[in-house]
Amino acid sequence: MIIEKMSDDKLLKSVLLEVKKEKDQLHIVLLHLKEIYRRRLFTEYNCRTLNEYCVEELGYTRGEAYYRVTAMKLMANSDQIEKAIQKGELSLTAAVVASDYLTKQSDKSVAKKEEVISKIVGVPISKAREILSTPPSRPSYSPKSEVLPKLKVSKKILKLLNELQDLTGEDQTKLLEVALEDKLKQVKKCELKAIRRPSPIQGTRSRYISQVIKRKIRRRAGYTCEHVSMHRGRCTETRNLEFDHYIIPYSKGGKNTLENLRLVCKNHNTRQFILDFGAKSLEKICLKISFS
Secondary structure (H helix, E strand, O other), X not given: OOHHHOOHHHHHHHHHHHHHHHHHHHHHHHHHHHHHHHHOHHHHHOOOOHHHHHHHOOOOOHXXXXXXXXXXXXXXXXXXXXXXXXXXXXXHHHHHHHHHHHHOOOOOOHHHHHHHHHHHOOOOHHHHHHHHOOOOOOOOOOOHHHOOOOOOOXXXXXXXXXXXXXXXOOOHHHHHHHHHHHHHHHHHHHHHHHOOOOOOOOOOOOOOOOHHHHHHHHHHHOOOXXXXXXXXXXXXXXXXXXXXXXXXXXXXXXXXXXXXXXXXXXXXXXXXXXXXXXXXXXXXXHHHHHHO
16 A cells, blocks of 8 residues: 555554554564574574674664664563563663663662663653663674773772883783783693693593693684584684583583584584573573572
8 A cells, every 4th residue: 555645544543553563573573582592593603692693694783783682681581571662661772771771780680670671661761861860872883803802900900000010111001911921821831731630530420621632622623613504604713612522412421532522612512502401401500600
């Protein structure tokens, strides 16, 4: 039907119907993203994060991805917040404002989230910001090649850096480089010594992987994640690499052998755990950690 030919009454009724569809569709999209995150399916596209998957595979802008993923995480484990989003009482922008506020709170429980959301449900965004005293959120993203982990520096480190700078006159960045290089040398020396460390007593099961095996696996992998995705091929991640009992999981009798182990990034190790034991098992572990 051509919108220009609609009568005034029909046009007003039509837009209400379309808005209702739009709100329902947003809720459905968020539910899809929630399940994709739960299963860590974004790793099958060699994406480090769900945001990255939303941009590269779903075609969202970085801002659109940020708002949707933030809203999805906010409504996780809360039927109250999910219903507010489904009904259109909580917009994506308001969800981000609430999330910004909650990140600064010590209490991050579901009850706290629902308490905060109840204050801004159905409220104009300007009023919501006033209630939570949160400035407008402006998510900033760097190109993939320039993404660097944020380093949190304690007051003690800053104090030590300032004292060293006063004594040496050198730039603080240079001082950090020297300190890290010295530490790296120490670690490499320890690794070489560990090669000669005796293995556990034969006949007893252990997660211990000999340094010899580890070195062979790292060299075989080229110090890069060995996971091969059906969608994107070999993963190129070189950070946060872990050893994974791939063919037979350790808990099912898998051995610490060169053939049974592979080097993978943390994301693909988590994804493999979900494939082996299910997403619910991962959720139980995460729950135990959060309460420990």
